[in-house]
Amino acid sequence: MAPASLHMGMEVRTKVWMEQDGQVMLSDWRVALLEAVEATGSLAAAARRLDVPYRTAWQKLHALEGRWGFAFLVTESGGPDGGRSRLTPQARALIARFHQVVAGLQEQTEMRFTTLFADDVA
């Protein structure tokens, strides 16, 4: 068998976010959360899916709305399923542009990493 690679489990990771005077205005994680809301129809379900407490998820989005000055979610409490949340058009538009900004970055980075750290490390 081939010699055991020294970088078992080694991986490269990237993080992209937007900020204004030190405050996070949008990040890949937050985008993932918003998309989970869109997919599941509720913030509670989205939080469970990303494995974070509802408390935390709500706080993050709440802070975001405060900073941007407009709503990201249109919510209803009560009803058949207890309630639900959906994204506002503005939120959707913002997410779309964010995706365009970060498109391909992770893949590029991983490709370079794989090439440069192919069979040895250090």
Next chain:
Amino acid sequence: MAPASLHMGMEVRTKVWMEQDGQVMLSDWRVALLEAVEATGSLAAAARRLDVPYRTAWQKLHALEGRWGFAFLVTESGGPDGGRSRLTPQARALIARFHQVVAGLQEQTEMRFTTLFADDVA
């Protein structure tokens, strides 16, 4: 005058790092620290330059050496300037490859950001 842009001070930021089973093996910040050591000739000076306590800088590098299993710095205490630290060839090589991995990412991201968020936000 032109309408005040809604994204005054808005910026996109990226972070790149390597990790192995949850532990940071190298990051852009750590690389910056190492390069500051190379530039100044001492870890203490490097820490001052990056505006972090010596305590912190040393801990980070110490942990790194432990994880990789080899020395990043060759150090001397005492002497004319009190002591000094220089990078090992292995550390230099690692840094060089890290740079190749992340080359241009920041610039690309910023270009896309500027284009997509040119005159309005949301």
Next chain:
DNA sequence: CAGCGTTATGCAAGCCAGAGCATAACGCCA
């Protein structure tokens, strides 16, 4: 030989985002 600046490292304190717990309103449904 006393002093300085650096490396090296233990220990205690602080700081803060994240997480837990609690409460309340809402609207359907059995």
Next chain:
DNA sequence: TGGCGTTATGCTCTGGCTTGCATAACGCTG
């Protein structure tokens, strides 16, 4: 009408990282 699941939000507590403080050795230098 009592129960359920969701939104919404206050208060508190904690786990972990960052920092500060302290100590010691080293080896020039005045």
